[in-house]
Structures are given as structure tokens and as C-alpha cells.
Amino acid sequence: MAKIHNAPTVHPPVGAYSHAIEIPPNARWLFISGQIALSPDGKVPDDFNPQCELVWMNLQNVLKSAGMDIKDLVKLTVFMVRETDLPAFREIRDRFLEGWRPATTLVFVRALARPQWLIEIEAIAARA
Amino acid sequence: MAKIHNAPTVHPPVGAYSHAIEIPPNARWLFISGQIALSPDGKVPDDFNPQCELVWMNLQNVLKSAGMDIKDLVKLTVFMVRETDLPAFREIRDRFLEGWRPATTLVFVRALARPQWLIEIEAIAARA
Amino acid sequence: MAKIHNAPTVHPPVGAYSHAIEIPPNARWLFISGQIALSPDGKVPDDFNPQCELVWMNLQNVLKSAGMDIKDLVKLTVFMVRETDLPAFREIRDRFLEGWRPATTLVFVRALARPQWLIEIEAIAARA
Numbered sequence: 001m002a003k004i005h006n007a008p009t010v011h012p013p014v015g016a017y018s019h020a021i022e023i024p025p026n027a028r029w030l031f032i033s034g035q036i037a038l039s040p041d042g043k044v045p046d047d048f049n050p051q052c053e054l055v056w057m058n059l060q061n062v063l064k065s066a067g068m069d070i071k072d073l074v075k076l077t078v079f080m081v082r083e084t085d086l087p088a089f090r091e092i093r094d095r096f097l098e099g100w101r102p103a104t105t106l107v108f109v110r111a112l113a114r115p116q117w118l119i120e121i122e123a124i125a126a127r128a
Numbered sequence: 129m130a131k132i133h134n135a136p137t138v139h140p141p142v143g144a145y146s147h148a149i150e151i152p153p154n155a156r157w158l159f160i161s162g163q164i165a166l167s168p169d170g171k172v173p174d175d176f177n178p179q180c181e182l183v184w185m186n187l188q189n190v191l192k193s194a195g196m197d198i199k200d201l202v203k204l205t206v207f208m209v210r211e212t213d214l215p216a217f218r219e220i221r222d223r224f225l226e227g228w229r230p231a232t233t234l235v236f237v238r239a240l241a242r243p244q245w246l247i248e249i250e251a252i253a254a255r256a
Numbered sequence: 257m258a259k260i261h262n263a264p265t266v267h268p269p270v271g272a273y274s275h276a277i278e279i280p281p282n283a284r285w286l287f288i289s290g291q292i293a294l295s296p297d298g299k300v301p302d303d304f305n306p307q308c309e310l311v312w313m314n315l316q317n318v319l320k321s322a323g324m325d326i327k328d329l330v331k332l333t334v335f336m337v338r339e340t341d342l343p344a345f346r347e348i349r350d351r352f353l354e355g356w357r358p359a360t361t362l363v364f365v366r367a368l369a370r371p372q373w374l375i376e377i378e379a380i381a382a383r384a
Contacts, residue, residue: 005321022285030133031146033146033231062147107368113214
């Protein structure tokens with residue numbers, strides 16, 4: 001249902017994303033809060049890699065709770081705090097996206113809501 | 129109309145938000161600019177609490193101008209600059225939300241468009 | 257199709273944006289990734305002004321690839337890194353928007369995905 005648009009007049013996407021995703025009328029929409037690295041037992045991993053994987057697992061579980069999955073992702077917004085985590089982020093993202101390429105924005109902010117959090121990902125999903 | 133999804137496999141939300149909000153087809157949508165602490169007479173309060181309350185009042189008034197209200201909020205994105213304002217933000221948010229829990233992302237950025245602004249809240253709302 | 261809402265109870269917008277944009281049911285939606293200053297030949301301009309103009313041209317081209325244009329923009333989110341670039345941003349934005357005023361949020365983040373990037377603009381567009 002989602003239609004990928006990568007304008008030939010614009011540089012190719014620099015990573016696993018699409019320049020734009022089009023969604024036709026009559027979809028149901030899911031707006032997902034910024035997911036953070038908190039496990040069901042209240043623990044926050046110290047390092048970036050387990051934090052990032054936990055964020056993606058939370059995102060998967062939230063999608064699943066609404067009857068959606070990774071391929072329904074329309075837009076991701078990624079908030080990170082350390083530039084040095086970017087290669088690890090890309091490796092983990094590519095694994096979880098399984099070839100799907102949602103529209104994406106990624107910026108480095110000064111801090112997230114808790115000082116130990118290193119990454120937060122919010123998402124918009126849609127399914128016809 | 130909006131359907132709340134809090135996946136049982138994910139930690140409970142750490143505050144007055146939902147992990148995800150689903151909106152069915154055939155809603156009308158309202159995209160609201162980042163609201164800042166500016167009163168109709170052009171004044172900006174010095175302190176965080178009156179700034180935050182003014183932002184929420186502006187948000188309420190923008191919703192009202194489109195025939196919507198707080199319960200139509202689907203997603204909030206909160207940009208703040210000082211971590212020390214977080215408890216006050218939560219207290220004021222909880223009061224204005226009146227029990228409703230939209231999907232929410234909150235990050236600390238380096239600065240907002242004017243140096244005196246301490247908080248900016250943008251929102252997406254929908255009504256069937 | 258898009259309906260502008262500027263609540264009379266809220267300060268006038270402080271720039272070329274609207275407080276809120278309403279989109280009725282049955283629109284098709286376009287979610288556009290954060291556009292950055294990268295030309296099709298892989299070059300990044302050094303200065304802010306050519307970067308900002310390139311971002312806007314990329315945004316225009318992405319819209320065009322989906323059969324949309326500037327007047328279909330519903331929401332812009334602008335991420336910048338230097339406050340001193342704000343006057344130049346406004347001048348360039350006003351030129352590209354050609355009188356249209358989408359809902360907009362603008363914040364200053366610590367950094368973008370590449371250290372040389374000074375501005376990133378993501379967008380949501382809709383057409384009935």
C-alpha cells in the first residue's frame with residue numbers, strides 16, 4: 001500500500017531510508033511515542049548497542065499490539081546524543097528493518113528525558 | 129475513536145502518555161505548529177511554570193479554533209532546554225491533559241527559536 | 257483543501273507559518289525524510305545559504321516526484337545548529353514558500369547526522 005518515492009533529481013538516500021513514503025486514503029494510522037531503552041522489569045542497559053536493540057524490540061512490540069509490523073512503518077524520527085554511536089545504530093537498524101526503508105529523520109539532541117538514555121525512536125505507521 | 133495501545137510486552141509508560149494511539153480512516157487531521165510562550169500582547173514570561181502554562185493554553189486555543197479539544201490529541205512532541213524543568217512540566221501537563229494520554233516524545237534540545245523560550249510543544253490531533 | 261487555523265485568542269504567528277493546518281478525510285499523505293544539503297553529485301556546500309537553498313530544492317523535488325508541490329505542505333520541522341543562521345533561513349523559506357504557510361516547528365539541535373550539515377528540514381504533505 002505504501003508507495004516509496006526517491007526523486008531521481010535528488011541524491012540517493014544516504015542509508016536505509018526512503019526520501020518519501022506515500023500513503024493513500026483509507027489507511028488506519030498509528031502514532032508511536034518515542035521508544036526508549038527500558039525493559040519490562042524496569043532496567044536500562046548501560047551501553048548503546050543493547051539500548052538500541054531494546055528500543056527496536058519495544059517498537060516491534062508496540063506495532064504488534066496494534067496488529068502492525070515493521071513493514072507498516074511510514075516515518076521514523078531518531079533522537080541520539082552521541083555521534084560515535086552512529087555506525088552501531090545503522091547496523092542495528094538495518095537488521096530490524098529487514099529491507100524496508102521508511103522515511104527517516106535523525107538528529108543529535110543535547111539530552112533525552114533520563115540522563116542514561118542514549119537513543120529514542122518515535123514512529124508513524126499506517127495500514128490500509 | 130482514537131484507540132490506545134499499550135503493549136503488555138513493553139514497560140508501562142513512564143508518565144501521562146500512551147505507547148501508541150491508533151486513528152481509523154475517515155478522520156480529519158490537525159497539524160499544530162510548535163506552540164511557544166508568547167501571549168496575545170507579545171509578552172514572554174520569564175519563568176518556566178508560566179511559560180509552560182501559556183504554551184498549554186495556546187495549544188488549547190488552537191485546538192478550539194479547529195473545533196477540537198484536548199481529547200483529540202494524538203501525538204505531542206515536547207522540546208525543552210533544561211532538565212530541571214521536567215517535574216514542573218509533568219505536573220502542568222497532567223493537569224491540562226485531564227486524564228487523556230496521547231502518544232508523546234520529549235527531548236532536550238540546545239535552544240529554541242528565541243533564547244528566552246524554555247519549552248515548545250507541537251501536536252497532531254484527529255477527530256472522526 | 258487544507259484549512260488554515262490561526263486562533264484569534266493566540267498571538268499571530270511569528271513568521272511565515274500557520275498555527276494549525278487541517279486536512280479532511282480522503283487525502284493521500286506524503287511523509288518526507290529530513291532533507292539535507294547534499295547535491296546529486298555528492299557535494300555539500302560549506303556555507304549556510306547554499307545549504308539551505310539546496311535543502312529546499314531537494315524538498316521541492318521530493319514533492320514533485322509524488323505529484324505534489326509546495327502548496328501541499330502541511331507541516332515542516334526544521335532542525336538547525338546555529339542561531340546566527342535564523343535570519344537567512346527565514347529569507348530563503350519565505351521565497352520558497354511563495355506565500356503558503358504550513359504548520360512549522362523550528363529547534364536548534366546539537367548536531368545533525370554529518371558534522372558539516374547546518375540545516376535539515378522534514379515535511380508532511382497531503383493532497384485530496
